[in-house]
Amino acid sequence: MILGRIIGEIHGTIKHPFYEGKRLLIVEKINPAGAGTGDYLIASDAVGAGSGEDVLVLDEGNGARQVYESADGPVRSVIVGVIDDIYDAS
Amino acid sequence: MLLGRVIGQVVPCIVTTGLEGVPMLLVQPLDKAMKPKGKVLVAADATRMAGPGELVAYEGGREAAMALETTFVPVDHAIIAIVDGVNYLP
Numbered sequence: 001m002i003l004g005r006i007i008g009e010i011h012g013t014i015k016h017p018f019y020e021g022k023r024l025l026i027v028e029k030i031n032p033a034g035a036g037t038g039d040y041l042i043a044s045d046a047v048g049a050g051s052g053e054d055v056l057v058l059d060e061g062n063g064a065r066q067v068y069e070s071a072d073g074p075v076r077s078v079i080v081g082v083i084d085d086i087y088d089a090s
Numbered sequence: 091m092l093l094g095r096v097i098g099q100v101v102p103c104i105v106t107t108g109l110e111g112v113p114m115l116l117v118q119p120l121d122k123a124m125k126p127k128g129k130v131l132v133a134a135d136a137t138r139m140a141g142p143g144e145l146v147a148y149e150g151g152r153e154a155a156m157a158l159e160t161t162f163v164p165v166d167h168a169i170i171a172i173v174d175g176v177n178y179l180p
Contacts, residue, residue: 008178014137015171016157040122042091042147051179061153074149074157074170077091
């Protein structure tokens, strides 16, 4: 899983039927210190995350399909957690 | 998923079984500020409605093929959604 911060949301009428009714959020990847890396991805939201929140993103297909209990959904990136705090002991 | 801009179309004359009739579009990957980033790629259009100039969201990897009607096909990028709007959250 990777750390990210929600920076935006996309919407569109025409999309794969699997994504009907699912929120698609733009997530900027962050490092453990909380700074943005400049990289991003679009992930669907499984937990109800909101603007500016730090989140845990699963970027792997089989696990993502398991979240949605789908055998054939074309999904790879899913927000699976909202982060309160990151403690980096290093 | 990532954001991309459709910049053209590819018309193959011979394709592998299962890819007949699937539109192939040239997609310029975009960064989070909507600026072109990286090399142009060819993506199968799972929406079958995207065209040059449009902003799209595309998926890479195994999930790309799963977005198409015939799912066991050699495809590594597929357009999943046509993006009508992007909201950057404050």
